[in-house]
Amino acid sequence: MELPLSNDRRMKVDEFDSGKMLANAARQAKQRNYDQFPIVDVDSHHYELESFNEILEYMPDPVMKQLAQMANSGNSKGVGVMPGGVGYQDMGGRAIRYPLRRIEKTEPGVHRDISLTRRWMDAMGIDIAVLFPSPMLQLGLHPQVEAEVALSFAYNRWLSERVLEEEARIRSMIYLPFNDPDACIRMVKEFAGKKGVAGFMITSVRFKPVHHNSYMRLYSMIEETGLPLAFHAGYNWGEQSMGMMNKFISVHALGFVWYNMVHMTNWVINALPERFPKLKVIWIESGLAWLPFMIQRLDNEYMMRSSECPGLKKLPGEYITDMFYTSQPMEVPRDMSLLEATFRCIKAESQLLYSSDYPHWDFDLPSTIYDLPFLKEKAKRDILGGNAVKLFKLDIGAGKLAKVA
Amino acid sequence: MAEVFVAKVSEFPDGERKIVQHGAHDIGVFHWEGEFYAYSNLCLHQGGPACEGLIMHQVEDVIGPDKTWIGQKFSDSQVNFVCPWHGYEYDLKTGECVPDRRLRLRKYSVVRRGDDVFVSI
Numbered sequence: 437m438e439l440p441l442s443n444d445r446r447m448k449v450d451e452f453d454s455g456k457m458l459a460n461a462a463r464q465a466k467q468r469n470y471d472q473f474p475i476v477d478v479d480s481h482h483y484e485l486e487s488f489n490e491i492l493e494y495m496p497d498p499v500m501k502q503l504a505q506m507a508n509s510g511n512s513k514g515v516g517v518m519p520g521g522v523g524y525q526d527m528g529g530r531a532i533r534y535p536l537r538r539i540e541k542t543e544p545g546v547h548r549d550i551s552l553t554r555r556w557m558d559a560m561g562i563d564i565a566v567l568f569p570s571p572m573l574q575l576g577l578h579p580q581v582e583a584e585v586a587l588s589f590a591y592n593r594w595l596s597e598r599v600l601e602e603e604a605r606i607r608s609m610i611y612l613p614f615n616d617p618d619a620c621i622r623m624v625k626e627f628a629g630k631k632g633v634a635g636f637m638i639t640s641v642r643f644k645p646v647h648h649n650s651y652m653r654l655y656s657m658i659e660e661t662g663l664p665l666a667f668h669a670g671y672n673w674g675e676q677s678m679g680m681m682n683k684f685i686s687v688h689a690l691g692f693v694w695y696n697m698v699h700m701t702n703w704v705i706n707a708l709p710e711r712f713p714k715l716k717v718i719w720i721e722s723g724l725a726w727l728p729f730m731i732q733r734l735d736n737e738y739m740m741r742s743s744e745c746p747g748l749k750k751l752p753g754e755y756i757t758d759m760f761y762t763s764q765p766m767e768v769p770r771d772m773s774l775l776e777a778t779f780r781c782i783k784a785e786s787q788l789l790y791s792s793d794y795p796h797w798d799f800d801l802p803s804t805i806y807d808l809p810f811l812k813e814k815a816k817r818d819i820l821g822g823n824a825v826k827l828f829k830l831d832i833g834a835g836k837l838a839k840v841a
Numbered sequence: 842m843a844e845v846f847v848a849k850v851s852e853f854p855d856g857e858r859k860i861v862q863h864g865a866h867d868i869g870v871f872h873w874e875g876e877f878y879a880y881s882n883l884c885l886h887q888g889g890p891a892c893e894g895l896i897m898h899q900v901e902d903v904i905g906p907d908k909t910w911i912g913q914k915f916s917d918s919q920v921n922f923v924c925p926w927h928g929y930e931y932d933l934k935t936g937e938c939v940p941d942r943r944l945r946l947r948k949y950s951v952v953r954r955g956d957d958v959f960v961s962i
Contacts, residue, residue, distance in 0.1 A: 442898035442915040445856065457925060460888050532894050532925040798927060801887050 437539055439529050452536035454552065454795070458559035464803050465561030465838075473817045474832050475802055476824035477557070477565040479668070479720050479762045479791035482549045483537075484569040484591060485513040490598065495590040500583065518587070519577045522673050524684040531797040550603045556794050557605065560801060563821065563837040564830060566607050566634055567599070568720075570796075573670035576614060576642030585619040588612070592627060600632030605837055607828070609637035609666050617650040621657060628661045634828045635663040635718075640695035641670035647706035655712045664716040664760070664827060669696050692765075696722045700730060700756070707747025709755045716827060718760040721793060724775075725767040727782050731756050757783050760827060762791035763819070764800040776810045785815045789824050844952060844959040847879075851956055858892060858922070866962050868949055869893065873920065873933055877951035879960045880936045885944050889926030896922050896933065 439447045455462075465471075484491065488508050495501040507516040526534035542551035557565050572591060578584045588611045599606055610627045612620040627633050636658055638646075658665050671691035672678060678687050678694075696719050703709070703717070731753035738745060738752050748755075761782060769775055782788065793799045805811070805819050824830065845863045847870050853859060858871045860882060867882040869892020884891035898915035905911050921930040921939055930939040931946055938944035950961040 439895070441895060442920075445896075447895060457890070457893075460883070460890055464888060527928045528897070530895055530897065530923045530925070530928040530930075803887060 437536070439532075439535055449536060449539070452533070452540045453555075454533060454537075454540060455555045455559050457533065458556055461801055462559045462561070464801060465559075468561075468803065468806050470561030470802060470806075470838070474563045474821035474825060474830075475561055475790065475838070476821040476828075476830065477560075477562045477792045477794070478718070478789040478824050479568065479764060480553070480565040480794050481568050481570045481796055482553060483571070484595075485518065485571050487549065487594070487598075488514050491587075491590050491594040493590075494593040494597075495586055497582070497586045500586050501590075504587075514571065517583070518571055519574050519579075521574050521671070523671070523687075525797045527797065533795055534797070537795070547598055547602060549599055550606065553606055554603070558838050560792065560794070561838050562792070562802070563832055564605050564607060564824075565792075566609060566828075567595075568608065568637065568668060569611065572611065573639050573668060574641055574672065575611075576639045576644075576670075577672060577674070578615075581613075581615045584613040585616050588619075588623070592623065596627065596630055596632070600630070604632070607632045607634040609633075609635040609664070612636050612638050612654075614638045614642060614644055614651075617654055620651075620654045624654065624657050624661065628663065633663070634830075635666060637666045637668050637720075639670055640667045640699055641672050642695075645702055646699050647702045647708060652711070655708065655715055659712045659715040662714075662829075664718050666718040666720050667696055667699050669693065669719075669721040693722045693726045697726060697730065701734065704734065704752045704755045705745050705748075707745065707749075709758065710747050710749060716760060718762065718789065718827075720762045720791070721764060722761075723765045723767050724761065724763065724778050724782065724788075727756065727761065728778055731781060757781070757787065760787050760789055760823075762789050763805060764791040764793040765798040766800055766804050768804070772809070775808075779808075779810070785818055786823060788819045789827070790820045843962045845962055847951075847958040847960055849956045850953070850958055853958060856896070858896070860890075860892060861960060863962055868960055868962075869922070870951065870958070870960055871896070871922065871933055876934075877953070877958060878933055878936075879949035879951050880931070881947040881949075883946075884924040884926065884929050885938060885946065886924065886927055886929045889924045889929075891924040891929065891931060891946060892922055894923040894925030896920060897930075899930075899939065 441447055492501055492504050504517045529535045542548045575584050592610050669692045671687050673687045678691050681687050734752035790805050802820055806816050845861050847861050848859050853872050855872050858869055861868050868879050869882040870879045882890055882892040899919035901914055901916050903911040920933045922933050923930050936946040936948045952959045952961055
């Protein structure tokens, strides 16, 4: 294919292989002996709309199914059915895997998503990846509640049967259609205990108060399963405040943290950890720099306004540091003492979970953790995989699974 | 000091790049507007193949005399090569990292002998 460049130039590309593009990652994996310990990637992605026709086969509502199949018939990747979003993640193709993924070849007999995922996992030295959708990160904005329900049941059933059943190295946290609390309960009942189900996930981009009474039965159910609950960040350029910004970098920088900040504030201030003490919660893809802010801000205000938070038995920051966080996109400051302080503040050695977010534009290699000068070897290995093995109760056997090149 | 053969000029059109390896050295060589430039192919960010992505002119804002934003254009003179992993942009003529010019890739000398192009390590 030909890629359009600046000043009407074109770049011809005959083939693309993400394993080759990640050859330097494989070299890092070998140099750092990643084959000596497990690495679990707690946040990675695929592009589910590339399999939309397959997913629609699982849609429970036959009328919506036909509407969606027709909308998708012109290869329009869900236009008219899925909420779209303006965004320039690929930076005009500078993140070259975005335009080139369509020409990447995979082997026959294996689902394309499994093949592509294994390829980058092996390149990076990752044993197990928790896989999430991409366009569906904005599904919480769908104006039709029933559409989120129908699409999420279809996706989860497709994912379970076509991916999780077929590949033990790929897990997922099941998408919950949070705008319909009853549907979430049905989802937990259907998927808890199924192969590859590592927990349950709420996409943060939506306007629902997590402390609303309608969700308490859901949280109890998830707590009883022993599986964690995750809030996965996203962006929404259509929101009024975000709409004041004119660049994707701005909307991404603030937006990917904003919704998790709101949900976390509600979660902690309404003392949900006291009501569900065994429920483990993970905050995904907001980076780490927001956490010292949240801890300091909420602790400071709580000391003055404790009458508004009667359910709390300890400081907000103490609840925050009991929860779990994925590392990507890890903000690396010029002054590394800031990052070191952040790690100390959030008890990273036990609470931090490495994530790549591959193939998105700001993915992080395991070396972002492994090369940190202020971490001891044990802490590196815990963050890269040990904490996830414990949290998700993973059984990955004695040997490494990744084919480190 | 070793000289590593890159290509014949006749097989190295202007506007293209070649990658050569020699021992631990992984080097990107660019042919741009009649000159050759060579840099370490290891991105300063997370070690990606810095020289293997797009070659793009620098994006510039056009600001009017009244300080209003008029639009954007591609630079007439500055061209960058962009690491395909995360978009780190490097000035093709100097190897400096465009958003922070205190960072730069190691530059290698390019030697031409007749039709042959070599990089000096």
